[in-house]
Amino acid sequence: MEETTTLDHSADVYEPSLTPDSLGKLGMWLFLISDAMSFGALLAAYGAIRASAAEWAPPSEVLGIYLTAGMTFLLICSSVTMVKALEAIQNGNQSRMCACLGLTILGGVIFLGLQAYEWTHLITHGLTFTTLPHEISGSTLFGPTFYTITGFHGAHVTGGVIYLTVILIQGLRGTYTAAYNHKVEILGLYWHFVDLVWIMVFTFVYLL
């Protein structure tokens, strides 16, 4: 009798198969997948607008490729420091993790600074949401597509810097250890995705 009730009871209990670690990671991956669709749609729309325009100004004549190649370099470096931060905390080194997170934040902030400099430079030279510089001919849709795509990415970097700062503050308080660090890994997923998207934006908007 006793054994039957135990069996019935165990049949009722549903054991969640997703642990807090794997659930958080899967959630971030799903968010990144939907975000990838947003960027995919923006880039596809850009391609359609550009291909159906009668004339399109060559990006290398309007935009500064060397500056943005430098920005690509910067984001790749900050991806490396991010992954080094995760490696450090998984080996139990809290201070090294905080130093690496600090460097990652620095990379993100310098990236945003360079983007602000680039936008200011382009706007003062005549590339606005509705106009092209006077000496360049082509569709005026160059401006809106450029500012929408790079702006959407810049918003992601801004969000990433805030996210990194929150995790760094928790790290400085000693929240993360060799045994408890899945939130650092989830942060890493987001930050590497921002880097990955920039690689695509750099190719499709600046180089092609």
Add this chain to the structure above:
Amino acid sequence: MEHAHKEHPKYMRIFVILIILTIAEVGVVYLPFPTVVTALLLIGMACSKAAYVALYFMHLKFEQKTLTAIVLTPFVLCVFLVFMLLPDLMAGDRHTGMTASTSHTVETSH
């Protein structure tokens, strides 16, 4: 298992590969290749860079294969999206009614 998780891949090697590909991308733009060749090279290099970031930095290579399948879904959908936009692009090439109406809308909005 726990030990295997702490073994990290050689990130500096990935870093060097990504930097070399970035320099190669900028170089290809200034080489006198036909536009199609330049475009294919650039897209190829961008996709390999993205793959390196996802596989090593995001550890996709070391996760269960099901996650890779889930992650590849948006890219399949993006390819669909491009094919859905193709009729519009081909209309632009032939300067048919589609382009005419589009340019008309642009003109009136100014």
